Amino acid sequence: MTTIRYTTNRLPFPTRAIRSLSTPGGAIYLLLLALLVILAFYNPGLSEPGQLSRFIGRSAPIAIVAIGQYFVIAAGEFDLSMGAVISAQVVLAGNLIGQDPAQILPVIVLMIVVGIAVGVVNGLLTTLLRVPSFITTLGTTLILSGFTFYLTGGAPSGNPADAFRAIGRGGIQNVPVIGFVPYSVLVLIALAGAAVWLMRRPFGRMLMGVGDNQSTIALLGAAPWWIRTRAFILSSIAATIAAILMVGYAGVSPVVGQGYEFIAITAVVLGGVALGGGRGAILSAVAGAYVLETLVAILNFAGVESTWRPAVQGAIIVLALGLPLLWTKRKAFKILLRRKASTAKTPNPTAPQSITEKP
Amino acid sequence: MSTISKDLKNSLLSSTGTVYLVLILVVIAGACITAANGRNFFAPGNISDLLTSTTVLGLVVIGQTLVILLGSLDLSVPFVLSLSSVLSAGVMAGQSTNFAAGIATALLAAAAVGLVNGVLVGLVKINGFIATLGTGLIISGYLFTNYRGTTGKASPELTAIGTATLGVIPVTTIGMAVCLVIVALFLSKTRTGLHLYAVGGDANVATMSGIRSAVPALVAHTISGLLAGVAGLVIVSRLGVGSPEVGTQGGYDLLSIAAVVVGGAILAGGKGSIWGSLGGILIFASIDSVMGIMQVNPYLKEVVRGLIIIVAVAVYARRNQIKIPARFAAIQKAAPTRPTNGATR
């Protein structure tokens, strides 16, 4: 045991970056890079000006949803209501803005308010009534989508004004080098920046802390219930912003947002963020979202039969998470195979002391 | 059987009792509401409908209960169910001679998927949520690539089972009840069944007691797959054909999880019972049935379902608060007991 003296000097950034590549949260960037190379191989046009930024732009909603989900997962919870929030907000935007540009601002404000309300409900039910978030958000999903469809007659009446849709559809033309920059890329960059900033702020660290060990945080005089509730609020706001971008990008439809909660959870987990909370980096979750989207694009370009695509995604998920675990467990497996016969002799003498994590 | 009845009695006194209390209230309220509208909740048609809708979900829920007791989840059930339906109907092709082969193929495939889930969760130790999401996606790829729409044809025997009734009770419901009893027996009468509770409740205690946590995981997931397969067969028996979509159409993944939780189980594992889950399904089915009779707008039905889930679990969470024994409790008068901060997690 050599004593390492505490040093305030952090390692130079490149060293830290390279080191982090060997962590789950860092390796996702390698995977993303590899997939982008493959995508460029199938679609040489990707290197053309504007193409890459368009690709980033159209995937921005998923990345934003992943950011929202990250907050909740980091705090040790789930948010299954994100898809329903997106659908509800899309319908809201379609019905309330209509073709009247004057309505845009008030309706955006209303949407954010609705988003916050959903987050508050999710958060309070989970923290104060102690309903597991999986159930809470499943319940709010049903309630929210049921109500939206009931009130709007099953579908939004039509696309909102073009000025509103420009947020998700338009962009800045003729940018040097890049060519076209969709607004959604700017929104994503702003949000990701804000999220990174927020995670470094006291609130972000408390959020992480609550996911890591709620008791410690509670003894420091903070209110875990309020920290968690804010995570749910952030996630609902993220879903709302994603909804605004999606209405802009492709127009209204009640199916917009369907299944996004699972995509978001998958992206976050692929990004090395632990279910159960307290671990993982927010940008890795964003990278996880882009891994999924790049994969979909590759499958499109490669002409893989459309019906097989979910299977490829499923396989990637299982392998990406399973192989590392399998690698660390290979010893245990050997022991298991060897001791197949005897029941009394249980393997792994250190097991009783190991701390088992529960989701 | 006496131990089973004792077991039943025991669980009725515990949180399962709450579930059935809620169920009774729901049924009474339902009967009143329907009666107020000039309809009979207990009409044979309605009872039969209620039981039929309980059957398929019930089979899935039995498996899901095991998996949740273990502390895992099974999101692949809808796809396993569809898989079983297309395989059985495909192999049978309407021929009596293929009856057994069709059933065997479907159940083997379903159990195999369950086993794979079990390996991923129990041995590789991937989070059950993610693992079964992944296998579900893989199966869906297989299904939608190889089957476009309804396929095959049930053998006459299977169709006969699907339509047969004993009084108002469909034979398939009786089959579900048999599965329920078998799994209940498995849980209370086999070591693996008991160990399942232990692994889900506290993995450390299980290991200290010499239990290998992988075994219950493998068994629970395999049974869950197998029962989803049986559910697929029941669907084929009723529809006469297999379909790659029947599972996803029913939304059996989240609905079954919701039913188990409404039945008093906790998602973290180790607590819950088959009988509670049965109560959970019956609560859902009764409310659905009332709403069906009342012709409630389908979207409002969803709202009601969502409310039930949240309210039920909130009620159970209240009941489950831990009380700390007090050394000087006698001295104090009105001071409220307060759990330590750690107890909330």
Added chain:
Amino acid sequence: MQTSAARTTTFTVLAALALAVSACAPGGTAATPATEAATQNSWFDQQKYDLENSQRTATFTGDPAKPYLQYLPGPMVEAGAFKASGPAKVCFSNAALSNTWRQTGWITMNEQLKELQKQGIISELETRNAQDSDNTQVADIDYFVNEKSCDAFIIAPNSPQATAPAVERACSTGKPVIIFDRGAGTNCGTTFIHSVGGMAWGMDSASFIKDNVEPGGHVVVLRTAAGVDVFEQRWAAAQHIFNEAGLKYTDYITGADPTKIKSIVTDEIAKGNVDAVWVDLGDQAVPAIEAFEDAGKDIPVVTGEDNLAYLRAWKAKGFKGFASVYDAYQWRTALLAAAQLFQGQAIPKDWVLPQIPVTAKELDTVLATNQGMPDTHYAASGGEDLPGFPQVWQQRVIP
């Protein structure tokens, strides 16, 4: 650290794997070879194809102002025992209300119901929605059968084969069983009401593409879902025509998710020339059109349906469009069929409704008639002569 290193290795392996998967994938690039796929589509049925092809252009019996009561000459069903002495109860097992076409039809049906109730022909319509689930629908039909209070059944099956056994049980009650929309895998029903058919739908729009795209051209095909018979039939017919015309095509399953559609079309534009977009559901066309706009490309031939969102985009953007029609007014016909039986009138056994597509010629008229309707409305809703028109459809309140 061991885990971490393993992670990196894994990801590298995965990346390689992904590469391998994509490299081995059939087709590799561009479009699916046409001839190979032609034999594959199990949904193609030459007989049905020929029949619907002839019905497309046939002359219909009845008042053209009331297309929902028109039919093709053929065997009729005598009302006979179905004649009711007073207002009768109809039970309706509906597959779902999960898309805008069904919602439009359902609104029309309810307005028609009010009329028939006023006239004292129908007392009540009891409805159960199966929410897109075959199993639920079977239970719903069995519920009606067991309750024994229905004087007639209307069934809009979720999938024809799967609901067949239950439909047969409804038939065995001896009460009239009216099937509409997707059809049942059994012939026991009193009548089957439908517009010409899915194949005709596909033929209409695919022929338009054939006429407007040079042989060898490339069509992007957007399919809502695999295995749903309505969509599969539309596609089977269109595929047949594309194959015959020597057109190349790439097909995608979209789930009608506009975001997905737009990404797909954008990628296709990036890959190279797209000469036409064929959709199997009107909702899919608008995002596809927008993808061309956003890419700064001219909009090629994009087919659609009679939903107003498409018709309006067509009008506004002036591309070569074509709207196949699958009449939403058949929902109304189903109820009228029951009413006619109760009144002792004969109805066609196979009630084929006209299915007249909207071409550039009719576009302005159709748009004028439907002014003020929401984008989700379908022009062929057939409610023009009902008292609630147009407010009820404009407000779009789902009963």
Added chain:
Amino acid sequence: MSKSFFGFPILTGIDLDIRPGEVHGLVGENGAGKSTLMKILAGVYTRDEGTVLLDGDDVEFSHPVQAQLAGISTVFQEFNLLPERSVAENIFLGREPRVMGFVSRREMNRATAALFETLGVDSISPSTRVRTLSVAQQQLVEIAKALSFDAKVISMDEPTAALADHEVELLCRIIANLKERGVSVLYVSHRLREIFRLCDRITVLKDGALVATRPTSELTEEELVRLMVGRPLSTFFPDKALGASVGSQPALSLEDAGNDSVDGISFDLHPGEILGVSGLQGAGRTEVLQGISGAVPFTRGQVRINGTPVNIKTPGQGIRARIAHVTEDRKATGLLLNQSVMDNALAGVRACSPRRSSAARPKATELFLELELSARGPDQEIKYLSGGNQQKVVLTKWLLMDPQIILLDEPTRGIDVGAKFALYVLMRRLAAAGHAILMVSSELPELIGMSDRILVMRDGRLVDELPGGSSEERILQAAAGVNTKAVAA
């Protein structure tokens, strides 16, 4: 029957034999190696050297179940029970009796009932869920479980720590019962009265080595205490004389404070003073600290801070009253294991005064350097640090919140000697700077070396107050209730 151990790193050359039907007491101060010894016997740890002979056979266990099957059962301090399962299911977990391949619940319940009958317990039904039982009853279930293995030896680790008096009586009867049936009991306890009452022979451990094994009849309580204590450690402590301003207004004063766990707590804590709290496990020391800080608040009595009455009901209020509370279980309530060193240190400031958090960062660095924290840097995850360094970070966390009153619960538990000394120096320095420190410790030398005064607790009450330099014997006697005349009225 005999057992021998030779040469452990933590335990060295322990040579111990337990006779059939004997109750063998194992005593020693904290850290003497009792727990390690028990865990080796239980199969939780493996030994490095030496042999364990059971009935003359050399045995080695790599898993608790092996030890149990061989006839050595252990009742640990933390229960290994599933709260949602029945008593019988818990007792037979992993080896449920089967009839024709099926678990026989009837047999299981019958066997459980029989076990309780042999124990003379009739209050527990085999089919009740464990979670509905009291702590004492759960303890009995653990004992029944240990016995169910047909144990030849049962070792018990502080079995009475959580029990009330009448429950202790029951346990004594049970042990007597076991003894009659020829079962040997290895009894670890701090409560000397029980040791003398129950044990036939007593083994004393000190610093991982065996001091003596004597028949109980040859020992007096005073002698035993003398054997246990006497570690030459005083040189490790920094000078005290830095200026406890006793006599000035107390920083903290409790008057008849109490709640569910403690009662009638009254004392004053002055600025510049280190007040030690001693007592056996379960005496209510931790609960007093929790009451003061608001973690588990007092429900009666009066607390004053600097003379002003306060009513602290939550940790947040405690922090606003400038109270720091370093908890006993670092991992469970003190650390954020997956977070970095810096995040842990700043957690407190961020939680209660986020605006000051950026200003706190350089201060944290200063403190780290001053405490000679051994870590790779601010970004290292705290779980990779040693216990001592973790504790330094926890202290830093609290100091950054500028407390006046510092509550320390077992501040040096699981910490190496070097880190301990650094902490002692820090404590002294803090006291000298006018902080008031209340320290709970089970390490008597530490209490004696550091405290200006020592409070002794027993059974939830304050029983004695001793001056700083009191002898270990004096403290132990008060804590264990050996010397009845020492009990304060």
